[in-house]
Amino acid sequence: MTGSHLSTYMRIALIYAQADQLSAITGTLSSLMGSSSLGSSLLHASASVLIAGDVSHWMGMGRVLVKQSWTRITFGADLCGVLSDLSWGGWQQLEFAHVIKHMHSLLELDALRGLALLANLNNTQRLNDASIAWRKQVEKWILRRFEDWAITHEKVRLSRDNQHFSH
Numbered sequence: 001m002t003g004s005h006l007s008t009y010m011r012i013a014l015i016y017a018q019a020d021q022l023s024a025i026t027g028t029l030s031s032l033m034g035s036s037s038l039g040s041s042l043l044h045a046s047a048s049v050l051i052a053g054d055v056s057h058w059m060g061m062g063r064v065l066v067k068q069s070w071t072r073i074t075f076g077a078d079l080c081g082v083l084s085d086l087s088w089g090g091w092q093q094l095e096f097a098h099v100i101k102h103m104h105s106l107l108e109l110d111a112l113r114g115l116a117l118l119a120n121l122n123n124t125q126r127l128n129d130a131s132i133a134w135r136k137q138v139e140k141w142i143l144r145r146f147e148d149w150a151i152t153h154e155k156v157r158l159s160r161d162n163q164h165f166s167h
Helices: 003-031 036-052 055-069 073-085 091-109 111-123 132-148 153-162
Strands: none
Touching (some): 036 055, 036 073, 055 073, 055 091, 073 091, 073 111, 091 111, 091 132, 111 132
16 A cells, blocks of 8 residues: 555545544434523534535434424524524525424414514525415414514514515
8 A cells, every 4th residue: 555545545534533423413412402501502513513514414413403403493493594594505405394394383482583584584595495385374474463563673674574475
């Protein structure tokens, strides 16, 4: 074995070792999702390992981490928003289905957080593949809720941001 072959093998071994470490970290983070005391630290660590991984990581342990994040809907929404803001390559494959599935629950649980996430995702065109039926359901919820709300600066901004949601 020449020196160049040895270094190629060593680089490959390092890549596999790093991938294994990233998967181990991701698995540990997934198991911590039930701990609300970790808050923003868990959010930052989760986003970091997902951003650091490649497609094979996303589709393995990354998928588990994203799914676990939505067991606490507000945490899942926050992670979804961070990953969208960072233009994470795995967003459409992993987060989109959770947004579609959990948005109604998020809107009921924390309307302002849900509307802010919708506005963010709509403005970045992440919801282009959402079905017309889902869009109409969300639009109906928005219209119904805004009928009963007192006007505040934040609600006016969210209303304006979500105004063109169904278009």
